[in-house]
Amino acid sequence: MFESIDLNLVWFILIGILFSGYAILDGFDLGTGTVYPFIKGDINKRYLLNAVGPVWDGNEVWLIVGGGALFAAFPFVYATVFSGFYLAFMLLLLALILRAVSIEFRSQQPWNWWRKTWGAGFSTGSIMASILIGVAMGNITRGIPLDTDGNYTGTFLELLNPYSILLGVTTLFLFAMHGCIYLIMKTEGETQEQVKKILRPCMFGFIVLIILHTIVTLLYIPHAREGIAQNPWILILVFMAAASIAMIPVFMYKGYHGWAFLSSVSTMGCMMSIFGATMFPHLVYCNTNPELSLTLYNASATTKSLEVMTVIALIGVPLVLAYSAAIYWVFRGKVVLTERSY
Amino acid sequence: MDDPEFLSRLQFAITIMFHYIFPPMTIGLGVLLVAMEGIWLKTKQNIYHQLAKFWTQIFGLIFALGVATGIVMEFQFGTNWATYSRCVGDIFGSPLAAEGIFAFFLESGFLALLLFGWDKVGPKMHFFSSCMVALGAHFSAIWIIVANSWMQTPAGYKLVTENGQLRAHITDFWEVVFNPSTVDRLTHALSGCWLAGATLVISVSAWYLLRGKFRDFGEKGIKIGLIFGLIGLIGMGLTGDSSARKLVETQPEKFAAMEGVVETGPDLPLHIVGWMSPETHEFTGISIPGMLSYLTHGNTTTPIKGLNDIPKDDQPPFLIVFYSFHIMILVGCALAGLILLSLLAWKQGWLFRTKWLLWLLVLSVLGPQIANQIGWCVAEVGRQPWIVYGILRTKDAVSPILTSGEAISSLIMFFCIYMLLFSFFIYQLTHKILKGPKVIEAETDDNGHGKLQVPFINH
Incomplete structure (x- = not known):
C-alpha cells in the first residue's frame, strides 16, 4: 500500500513527534x-492544580501512546530500553502514579495535614518524573552497552552517570520554566505574581544548564559530534533552539505570555529534533560496540505491521488532533475555581 | 520463590488485578451516565440531572485510579517480558497503540468536559462528551481484549526464526483482530463491566433507601441500575455459553481444568458444587450426569478431552482454574437470581420497602467485582504454561537480564503503593457517598459564572 514510502523513517519521525508531544504537554x-x-x-x-486539572491525564496519554507505538513499530527498542532501565522505569511509574492520585485526592478534604501530604506527593512525583525522563534521555544520547541479543549489560547505578544526571537536572529546570510560563498564561493576580517570581531562577538555571549540556555533549559524546559533522543542517536547528530560548524573556518582559509559551514549546520541539537528528539512524546507540546498535531498520517491526500502524495513525491522529484542540479551546482563558475544582 | 519469572508473574497478576478493579466500573458507569443524562435532556426532570452530576463525581474518582494504575500495564511487557515483546511485538504492539490512539485520547479528552465542563459547554455538548467517554472506554476494552485474545487463540501470523530466535510476524491484520476468541471474550468481558457499573449504582442507591435518605434519587438509581444489570446478565449468559463451547476446540486444556475433566470420555457429568482432591483430582459433590457433554456438544456421545490425555508439560494449574471457574459461575448465578428477583419486586411494587432485599442489593456490588477478577484468573491461569497459546511458553518469555533483586524491589513497591491507594480510594469513595447528592446539588444552586467559589479554605 505504501511501497514508495520508507515506513521505518515515517515511524522514526512519528515516535519522535509522540514523545515530543508528551514532553511539551506533560x-x-x-x-x-x-x-x-x-x-x-x-x-x-x-489555582495551580486547576490549571493542569482538566488536561493532565490527556497529556499523559501521549506517553502511553508513545510507548504503545514504540512497542508496535520498534519492538526491539521497546524490549531493550524498558528491560534495561528496569528500576529507573519502575521509579518513573511510581512518580507518575503519585502525581496522578495526588491531584485527585489533594483538595477532597479540608484538613491541613491531608493537603500538605498530597501536595508533597504532587511535587515529589512531578520532580522525580522530570529528572528520570531527563536521565533516560541522557543515557540514550550517551549510548548504553548491549550484548549480541540487544540486552542492556550495565547496571542501574551506571545509568546514574554525571552526563545523564546533568540532562536530568536540565530537564527539571526546562519543565519548571515551561510550567511557569503556562501558569502565567492561566492565572492572574497574586498567583500570577508569585509564579512570575519563580520563573526567573528557573529560566536562568535552564539557560546555564543547557549551555553546559551542549558543551559537554560536544566534548564527551563523539558519536553526537559525528552526527552533527555528517548533517551540518542540524546547526540550523541549534540556532532555532537558541533563538527560541532568547525570545522567552523578551516576550515575557513585554507581557506577551502566549508568545512566550509558544517560544518555550518551540524550544522543546527544537531540542527534540536535534536529539532525533543526531541519533539518526540509531534508536539505541551501543557505546561498547556500535555494530550492535539498534537502528530504525534492524529493530523495527515488519513492513506489513508498519503498514497496519500507518493506516491506524492516518485514521486516528487527525481525529485526536481535532478534538484535543477543541477541548483546549473550551478550557482557554484564566482558571476559575468552582465547587467541582480540585 | 526468588526466580524472576515467578516474581514477574506475581507482579503482573497484582498490578493487573488491582487495575481491573477500576475500568469495569468506569465502562459500566459510563453507560449509565449516558442514560441518566439522556433521560434528563429528554424529560427535563431535575432528579436525573442530580443523578448524572453525583455519579459523574464518583466516575471521576474511579477513572483517576484507573489511569494511575493503567500506565504500569503499558510498559510492563517491556520491563519484565522483553523476550515476549521481541517475539510477538510485530503483532501485539499494534492493538496497544490503537488502544491509545482510538480510546485513551477520546476518554481522557472528553473526560475533562464531563468533569469540568458543566458550566463551560451547553447541556447537549455535555451529553455528547458523556457519550464519547463511554465510547472511548468501550474502544479501550475492544483493543485490549483483541490483544489478549490473540494470546489465547493466535491467528493471522507466521512463525519465523531470526538469529536463532522465534518471531511471530503478522500476515493478516483482520485475522489478528477477529481471532477465534475475540468476539466471545469481548462481549463476555463487557457484560461483566456493565454489571459492575450497574451494581455500583444499585448498591449505593439501596443503601440510601435503607438510611431513609434521598428516596427519589435512590429509587431512580436502582431502576436504571436494574435495567442495565439485566442487559449485562443476558449478555453474560449468552457469551459465557458460547465462549465455553468454543473453548473446547481452541483450548481443550483450559476447558478440562475449568470443568474438572480428568479422564477423556463421552457422557461426562457437569460439576455444580463440591470439592476436588488435590492429588487424584477426584470430585466429591453435586453433579448432573451427562450434562457437560450435552451442553458442550449437544449430545452425550462425543468425547471430551481430559487431564490424563494432556502431556504433563502442557497442563494448566488444574485446581486454581477449576475452583475459580466454579466460584465465578456461582457468583454469577447468585447475582442473576438477585437481579431477576428485584425486577419482579419492582414490578409488583414491594422492592423499595423490603429491607432484606435492599441489603442484598447493597452487597451486590461485590458480585461482579469477584466474578470479573476470578474470571480473568480462569482465562489467564488456564492458558498456562503458555504466554501465547501454542507458540511461546511463559518461562521463556521473561526479560533475560531481569534479576530477582530488581523484581522483588518493584514487586514490594507496587504492593505497598497499591495497598495505600486502595485504602485512600475506599475512604474517598465512602466520603463522597456519605456526603450524598443533595449536598452537591445545594453547592451548585447558587453558583454563577465566573464567580469564585472556594469551599474548604484553610487559612
Missing part, C-alpha cells in the same frame, strides 16, 4: 508540580 504539568511547593497560600496552590 512538561508543563510536571513543571507545575515542580514549582508547586514554592507557591504560598492554599488558594494559590489550588
Whole structure:
C-alpha cells in the first residue's frame, strides 16, 4: 500500500513527534508540580492544580501512546530500553502514579495535614518524573552497552552517570520554566505574581544548564559530534533552539505570555529534533560496540505491521488532533475555581 | 520463590488485578451516565440531572485510579517480558497503540468536559462528551481484549526464526483482530463491566433507601441500575455459553481444568458444587450426569478431552482454574437470581420497602467485582504454561537480564503503593457517598459564572 514510502523513517519521525508531544504537554504539568511547593497560600496552590486539572491525564496519554507505538513499530527498542532501565522505569511509574492520585485526592478534604501530604506527593512525583525522563534521555544520547541479543549489560547505578544526571537536572529546570510560563498564561493576580517570581531562577538555571549540556555533549559524546559533522543542517536547528530560548524573556518582559509559551514549546520541539537528528539512524546507540546498535531498520517491526500502524495513525491522529484542540479551546482563558475544582 | 519469572508473574497478576478493579466500573458507569443524562435532556426532570452530576463525581474518582494504575500495564511487557515483546511485538504492539490512539485520547479528552465542563459547554455538548467517554472506554476494552485474545487463540501470523530466535510476524491484520476468541471474550468481558457499573449504582442507591435518605434519587438509581444489570446478565449468559463451547476446540486444556475433566470420555457429568482432591483430582459433590457433554456438544456421545490425555508439560494449574471457574459461575448465578428477583419486586411494587432485599442489593456490588477478577484468573491461569497459546511458553518469555533483586524491589513497591491507594480510594469513595447528592446539588444552586467559589479554605 505504501511501497514508495520508507515506513521505518515515517515511524522514526512519528515516535519522535509522540514523545515530543508528551514532553511539551506533560512538561508543563510536571513543571507545575515542580514549582508547586514554592507557591504560598492554599488558594494559590489550588489555582495551580486547576490549571493542569482538566488536561493532565490527556497529556499523559501521549506517553502511553508513545510507548504503545514504540512497542508496535520498534519492538526491539521497546524490549531493550524498558528491560534495561528496569528500576529507573519502575521509579518513573511510581512518580507518575503519585502525581496522578495526588491531584485527585489533594483538595477532597479540608484538613491541613491531608493537603500538605498530597501536595508533597504532587511535587515529589512531578520532580522525580522530570529528572528520570531527563536521565533516560541522557543515557540514550550517551549510548548504553548491549550484548549480541540487544540486552542492556550495565547496571542501574551506571545509568546514574554525571552526563545523564546533568540532562536530568536540565530537564527539571526546562519543565519548571515551561510550567511557569503556562501558569502565567492561566492565572492572574497574586498567583500570577508569585509564579512570575519563580520563573526567573528557573529560566536562568535552564539557560546555564543547557549551555553546559551542549558543551559537554560536544566534548564527551563523539558519536553526537559525528552526527552533527555528517548533517551540518542540524546547526540550523541549534540556532532555532537558541533563538527560541532568547525570545522567552523578551516576550515575557513585554507581557506577551502566549508568545512566550509558544517560544518555550518551540524550544522543546527544537531540542527534540536535534536529539532525533543526531541519533539518526540509531534508536539505541551501543557505546561498547556500535555494530550492535539498534537502528530504525534492524529493530523495527515488519513492513506489513508498519503498514497496519500507518493506516491506524492516518485514521486516528487527525481525529485526536481535532478534538484535543477543541477541548483546549473550551478550557482557554484564566482558571476559575468552582465547587467541582480540585 | 526468588526466580524472576515467578516474581514477574506475581507482579503482573497484582498490578493487573488491582487495575481491573477500576475500568469495569468506569465502562459500566459510563453507560449509565449516558442514560441518566439522556433521560434528563429528554424529560427535563431535575432528579436525573442530580443523578448524572453525583455519579459523574464518583466516575471521576474511579477513572483517576484507573489511569494511575493503567500506565504500569503499558510498559510492563517491556520491563519484565522483553523476550515476549521481541517475539510477538510485530503483532501485539499494534492493538496497544490503537488502544491509545482510538480510546485513551477520546476518554481522557472528553473526560475533562464531563468533569469540568458543566458550566463551560451547553447541556447537549455535555451529553455528547458523556457519550464519547463511554465510547472511548468501550474502544479501550475492544483493543485490549483483541490483544489478549490473540494470546489465547493466535491467528493471522507466521512463525519465523531470526538469529536463532522465534518471531511471530503478522500476515493478516483482520485475522489478528477477529481471532477465534475475540468476539466471545469481548462481549463476555463487557457484560461483566456493565454489571459492575450497574451494581455500583444499585448498591449505593439501596443503601440510601435503607438510611431513609434521598428516596427519589435512590429509587431512580436502582431502576436504571436494574435495567442495565439485566442487559449485562443476558449478555453474560449468552457469551459465557458460547465462549465455553468454543473453548473446547481452541483450548481443550483450559476447558478440562475449568470443568474438572480428568479422564477423556463421552457422557461426562457437569460439576455444580463440591470439592476436588488435590492429588487424584477426584470430585466429591453435586453433579448432573451427562450434562457437560450435552451442553458442550449437544449430545452425550462425543468425547471430551481430559487431564490424563494432556502431556504433563502442557497442563494448566488444574485446581486454581477449576475452583475459580466454579466460584465465578456461582457468583454469577447468585447475582442473576438477585437481579431477576428485584425486577419482579419492582414490578409488583414491594422492592423499595423490603429491607432484606435492599441489603442484598447493597452487597451486590461485590458480585461482579469477584466474578470479573476470578474470571480473568480462569482465562489467564488456564492458558498456562503458555504466554501465547501454542507458540511461546511463559518461562521463556521473561526479560533475560531481569534479576530477582530488581523484581522483588518493584514487586514490594507496587504492593505497598497499591495497598495505600486502595485504602485512600475506599475512604474517598465512602466520603463522597456519605456526603450524598443533595449536598452537591445545594453547592451548585447558587453558583454563577465566573464567580469564585472556594469551599474548604484553610487559612
